Each structure stands twice: as structure tokens, then as C-alpha cells.
Amino acid sequence: MTVTLPMQKLEEEIIQLISERGKLILENQEDAKLTMDQIEKVNNGPYDAASIQQLFTQLDERFSSKKDTYLYSRDYKREDTVIQVKKHKIGQGEPVKIMGPCSVETEEQVRQAAADLASRGVKFIRGGAFKPRTSPYDFQGLGINGLRMLSDAARIHDMAVVSEIMSADQIETALPYIDIIQVGSRNMQNFELLKAVGRVNKPVLLKRGLSSTIKEFKMAAEYILAEGNPNVILCERGIRTYEDATRNTLDISAVPILKQETHLPVLVDITHSTGRKDILLPTAKAALAVGADGIMTEVHPNPAVALSDAKQQMDLSEFHAFMDAIEKFEQHHLL
Ligand code: PEP
Ligand code: MN
Numbered sequence: 001m002t003v004t005l006p007m008q009k010l011e012e013e014i015i016q017l018i019s020e021r022g023k024l025i026l027e028n029q030e031d032a033k034l035t036m037d038q039i040e041k042v043n044n045g046p047y048d049a050a051s052i053q054q055l056f057t058q059l060d061e062r063f064s065s066k067k068d069t070y071l072y073s074r075d076y077k078r079e080d081t082v083i084q085v086k087k088h089k090i091g092q093g094e095p096v097k098i099m100g101p102c103s104v105e106t107e108e109q110v111r112q113a114a115a116d117l118a119s120r121g122v123k124f125i126r127g128g129a130f131k132p133r134t135s136p137y138d139f140q141g142l143g144i145n146g147l148r149m150l151s152d153a154a155r156i157h158d159m160a161v162v163s164e165i166m167s168a169d170q171i172e173t174a175l176p177y178i179d180i181i182q183v184g185s186r187n188m189q190n191f192e193l194l195k196a197v198g199r200v201n202k203p204v205l206l207k208r209g210l211s212s213t214i215k216e217f218k219m220a221a222e223y224i225l226a227e228g229n230p231n232v233i234l235c236e237r238g239i240r241t242y243e244d245a246t247r248n249t250l251d252i253s254a255v256p257i258l259k260q261e262t263h264l265p266v267l268v269d270i271t272h273s274t275g276r277k278d279i280l281l282p283t284a285k286a287a288l289a290v291g292a293d294g295i296m297t298e299v300h301p302n303p304a305v306a307l308s309d310a311k312q313q314m315d316l317s318e319f320h321a322f323m324d325a326i327e328k329f330e331q332h333h334l335l
Contacts, residue, residue, distance in 0.1 A: 018059065025060055071225035072218050072232070072262040081263045083203050083231045085160045085179050088123040090203075090233060091265030095330070096294030098162050098205075098267070099319070100126040101301075102309035103139065104146035110153040112301040116316050118157035120323045124180070125154050126162040126296060130170060131308060132186045139307040147177035162205060162296075168196035175202065185210050185237055185272075188220045198227025205233045207269065211240045214254055218262060233265045234258055235296060238273030247275025247312070250283060255290045265293040272298075275312050281322060285329050297322075 024032070033056065034042070040049040069075050083090040090096050099117050104110055104127040114125055129146030131139065142149070147163060154161045160179035165171060166187060174181075180203045187193050188209035197204045204224050208217045221232045236255055238248025250273035258266045268287035270280050284295050300306050300313040314322060 021056075022059065022063075025063060070218065070222050071230075072221045072264060074261065074263055077263045079263065081230065081232075081265060083233060083265060085124070085203060087158070088160055090267075091293045095288055095292065096124060096267075097122045098124040098126050098294065098296040099299045100150075100162075101128075101306065102298050102313055103128045103131055103307055104142055104150050104163075105307050107149045107153070109301055110150050111156075112316075113299055114153040114157050114159060116301075116319060117299065118159060120320070123159055124162055125150065125159045126182075126298075128164050128308070130164055130166045130174075132164070132166055132184050133308065144173055144177070147174055151177035165197075166193070168193055171196060171200060175200065178202065180205050180233070183207065188212055188217065191223055194220055194223035195227050198224040198229045200229060203231035203233060204229060205235055205267070207235045207237045208239065208251075208254070210248075214251075214257055214261075217254075218258070221262070221264060233267060233293075234262065235267045235269055236273070236292075237269035237296075246273070246279075248273050250274060252286055252290055255287065255292050259291050266291070267294045267296055268292045269296040271296065271309075271312050277312060277314060277318065280314065281325050284322075284326055285333075288326075288330070289333065 036049060036053055039053055043049045043052060080091050082092045088096070099122050100113050101109060110127055117125055127146070127150045129141045129143055129150065131141035133140060150163060151161050161177060162180040162182055163174070163178050164182040164184045165174050165178075166184070171181075181197050181200065182205045183193060183197060185207045188207060189212070206221055206224065209220070212220070217234065221234060224232050236251060236258070238246070238250045241249040243249050250268070255266050255268060258264070268283075270283040270287060274280065274283055280297060284297070287295055298309060298313040299316070299319045301316055303310050303313040303315050306313055
């Protein structure tokens with residue numbers, strides 16, 4: 001098209017200039033943009049400076065909404081992320097088991113749990129010391145003392161410790177006792193906490209939010225990755241639905257979706273999702289069958305006296321029976 005009218009000529013020049021500006025923005029020169037004050041100084045009207053700035057912002061937003069190669073995605077990284085924790089690996093084919101009590105309660109309790117878990121080859125012990133309880137009057141956890149007990153018990157058997165922290169200011173004191181930081185369901189969208197654990201040099205086990213979508217779950221992981229911590233483990237733990245036969249509704253299809261759409265290891269918490277001991281085994285089998293990199297489940301030497309989640313924790317004989325069955329399943333179906 002040949003442009004002849006002065007208006008058309010001018011608009012053509014503006015388009016060329018905008019294109020050049022866009023190229024600089026794509027080269028990440030966004031910081032070099034004129035400030036509002038500078039725009040005001042060079043602007044002679046009739047448009048006000050705010051409108052001009054808004055125009056630039058609108059143009060630039062087009063780019064940011066197109067920037068969809070998220071760090072969690074397979075587009076960003078094709079191969080599976082394998083996370084090394086002490087001598088153990090997560091995400092390398094052999095499913096891991098993270099087991100242990102809901103809460104750390106006594107030295108005796110965690111020692112007993114660790115001994116039995118270790119005797120069956122479980123490499124990761126869990127136990128909450130900072131507990132996100134629904135009621136403020138319920139047991140809130142033993143805090144750092146609890147972590148010390150858990151880590152002492154784990155060390156005897158060379159196990160790795162998984163435990164939840166609930167706020168950024170707990171990180172520094174908790175870190176020496178924890179090998180994998182758990183971010184619980186209730187904190188999945190605590191963005192300041194996500195950013196803080198993103199700056200830490202330890203893997204993070206991120207649980208799916210109580211009512212969060214898969215997209216929100218992935219974006220929560222993105223917060224951690226974007227701060228520079230590449231070691232994020234996703235944990236499906238059931239979501240809220242109208243169904244009350246189980247504590248939560250295990251979204252089993254989230255596992256293959258997350259495996260397809262992210263390169264991160266994916267675990268299934270069979271205890272908090274179901275809240276029912278009678279279906280732990282089939283749920284664990286289902287999780288492994290759809291490609292989970294491991295399972296998390298609660299085991300307590302004496303669940304009847306547990307200070308949290310008493311009904312859903314396996315006792316030690318139930319644990320051994322569970323291991324017998326799941327080992328058999330793994331031998332027949334997975335290897
Ligand atoms: C837990 O694993 O201890 C826990 C509280 O689980 P969730 O955050 O999934 O409810
Ligand atoms: Mn629990």
C-alpha cells in the first residue's frame with residue numbers, strides 16, 4: 001500500500017517506532033523505559049501523560065501474557081527433574097515412600113516409628129512440628145524441639161526428614177533439622193512463604209491447596225522455581241468437593257496431568273486425601289499405577305493417643321501389612 005495522506009504517513013512512522021520499541025522490550029530493556037515524570041516533561045499534549053503511559057503499558061502487557069514458558073513446564077525442561085536428598089533420589093523411577101506420624105509428639109514415638117519404617121526400607125520420615133490446625137485450641141506442634149527429636153531419630157537410620165514450616169521466619173532455625181521443607185495445603189498460596197522457600201537450598205514438597213486448581217498448583221510451584229530453587233516436589237493430597245465419604249476427594253487424574261505438564265516429581269498423600277485407613281492400599285496402588293513418583297502416608301506407633309489425626313494414622317502392624325502388600329504390588333506391576 002502506498003501511503004500518501006499526512007495522517008497515514010504519521011501513523012506509519014508511529015507503527016515503525018512502536019515496533020522498534022517492542023523489540024527493545026523483548027530484549028528485556030523494560031527498565032530503560034521513560035518514567036512518568038520524564039513522559040510528563042517531554043509531552044506537549046493534547047494527550048495527557050497518563051494516557052501515553054497507559055498506552056505503553058497496554059502494549060507491553062501483550063508480551064507478558066504471551067510469556068508462557070513457565071519454569072515448571074516440559075517446554076522449559078523436557079527431562080524429569082530428579083531430586084537428590086542425602087543418598088536418596090526422588091523422581092528417578094523407583095517410587096519413594098514418605099511415612100511417619102502426623103505430629104511429632106515424643107522422642108519415644110518418633111524413635112519407634114523411625115525404627116519400624118527403616119526396617120522396611122523407607123528412606124523418608126515425616127512428622128509435623130509446626131502444625132496448621134483448624135482450631136487454635138488444638139495441639140499446635142512441638143516446634144523446634146519436635147524437629148530436633150525427629151532429626152535425631154532419622155539420623156540413627158540415615159533417613160531424610162520431611163517437615164512442614166508455616167512461615168518464612170521459621171526457615172532459618174528449622175533448616176538444620178529438615179531435609180525437605182513441606183509447604184502445607186493451607187499455605188499453598190502463601191506467596192511470601194513460597195518466595196522465601198524459593199531462596200533456600202533445600203528441596204520443597206509443595207502440597208496442593210485445599211481447593212486449588214491444577215493451574216493454581218503449578219503457579220504456586222512457579223513462585224518457588226522463579227526464586228531460583230529448582231527442587232520442587234508436587235504432592236496431590238485431595239481437594240474439597242461435596243463428597244463426604246472421604247476426608248477430601250483424591251484427584252487421581254491430577255497425577256498424569258502434572259507429570260505431562262511439568263517436569264517435577266509428583267507424589268500422592270494417600271492419608272490426608274482419603275482420611276480412611278481402610279482404603280489406603282488401593283489408593284496407593286492407584287497412585288503408583290498412574291505414575292506417581294511416590295506416596296506419603298501417616299504411621300504412628302500408637303494412633304489411639306495421637307495428638308492430631310488419630311483416626312487416619314496406621315499403627316505399626318497395619319504399616320507392616322501395608323508394606324507387605326505394596327511391595328508385592330510393586331514387584332508385579334511396576335518393575
Ligand atoms: C500434613 O501433611 O501434615 C498436612 C497437614 O497435610 P495437608 O497440608 O495436606 O493438609
Ligand atoms: Mn495429619
